[in-house]
Amino acid sequence: MTVVHEMEIRVRYQETDGQRRVHHANFLTYFEMGRTEMLRSHGHSYRDFEDAGLFMVVSDARLSYRAPAEYDDLLLLRTRVEKIGAAHIKHAYEVIRGTQIIVTGETTVVCVDPEGKVRRLPDWMLG
Amino acid sequence: MTVVHEMEIRVRYQETDGQRRVHHANFLTYFEMGRTEMLRSHGHSYRDFEDAGLFMVVSDARLSYRAPAEYDDLLLLRTRVEKIGAAHIKHAYEVIRGTQIIVTGETTVVCVDPEGKVRRLPDWMLG
């Protein structure tokens, strides 16, 4: 897979909290959207992945919050593959509004079977 | 099953929105907690229900919002069985803070199998 994917995300009212900013937990959901759409941009669907009996589960996450995002903001999410191992992928993320960095982060996802046992990534992902 | 169950719910920060009130969608989640805990108070677990290959899916919901609830409010959720049919249960709900009614609502849940086909409720639910 090539290494960078970009998508826009419009902040939903439901995603804000009493501070009128996007609740910090939602950025993990945004990152997940980035992974899904990056796969799709390569002609794959994570749904097919699960239908084949494999799951990607998050094993580690790290987020750094630099500036608040607000309702109705149009954010740019940049997702990058940092590293691919036999059974895991490390992604890095930037959420940007205009020229301002809102959040940066990293996650590691691991390929497991329905019993939770670590499994090798499919060849089309490694290729 | 007897007919009324009460539980307390502490409003989480994440559940509020930019208006500093509980986002209206969360009350459906509260209602679901009421159904779960009502079952438990009768010695049953909805998890066992699913492990037996049955699912309760919501077919209809109605909510009436009377007053806002805010972060850290301690709410009382009152769940009542309105009607039990062969394959469905109708519940009514009140969310109360002190003497003030915050939200009232109703849902209908239907018993289905993994293919989504309507199935008769287990005897222990009808009894």
Place this chain on the structure above:
Amino acid sequence: MTVVHEMEIRVRYQETDGQRRVHHANFLTYFEMGRTEMLRSHGHSYRDFEDAGLFMVVSDARLSYRAPAEYDDLLLLRTRVEKIGAAHIKHAYEVIRGTQIIVTGETTVVCVDPEGKVRRLPDWMLG
């Protein structure tokens, strides 16, 4: 305002539940997105609305769930203004996948000020 708005919504993984379908509470969030985007399609922003010291709060909601939606489904949300009063708007919604109706619903939103007092809708909304 004219009366129908359509938008597409891609189902997020986070929006599904253990039944592998969109959790029923999320449709209220989808409806809210429909209201936001309908306003925007008329050249207005709900954010400006709040910045002017007015809030639209949901007073009533009704949902009817016809068929499950799943992760990665591309749904069509159709939002229609049913009725505009001096201080409230009633919307109707259909969520559709292909030719299949997933969910239908209605909400009533009321215009209030920061103290929660009912206020007349701005002229540009009534016009």
Place this chain on the structure above:
Amino acid sequence: MTVVHEMEIRVRYQETDGQRRVHHANFLTYFEMGRTEMLRSHGHSYRDFEDAGLFMVVSDARLSYRAPAEYDDLLLLRTRVEKIGAAHIKHAYEVIRGTQIIVTGETTVVCVDPEGKVRRLPDWMLG
């Protein structure tokens, strides 16, 4: 403040995803509940904090997912103050089911005013 707080959290159906496990973003919400209840156990309310014009915003988070949590699990959340600075607090968390560690994590929260400017923590927090 003393340093460890424990609370139980019952997993909600809404918090699970299509893998039938708690969606990974929800642990940040659990951590937030731990901070709120730890404050309360010391006789303070985060709501009062905001009413006084101060906000705690998350600047950094790190999570390590060890094992899945499922619907209806009764989890123990252990929240610990790691470090208190003039304007920030670092917490560490463990989410445990029985003797099994589900998730560990850390967050840093920073005290800001409504304009987002960093402010000294109130004395009662430092004492």
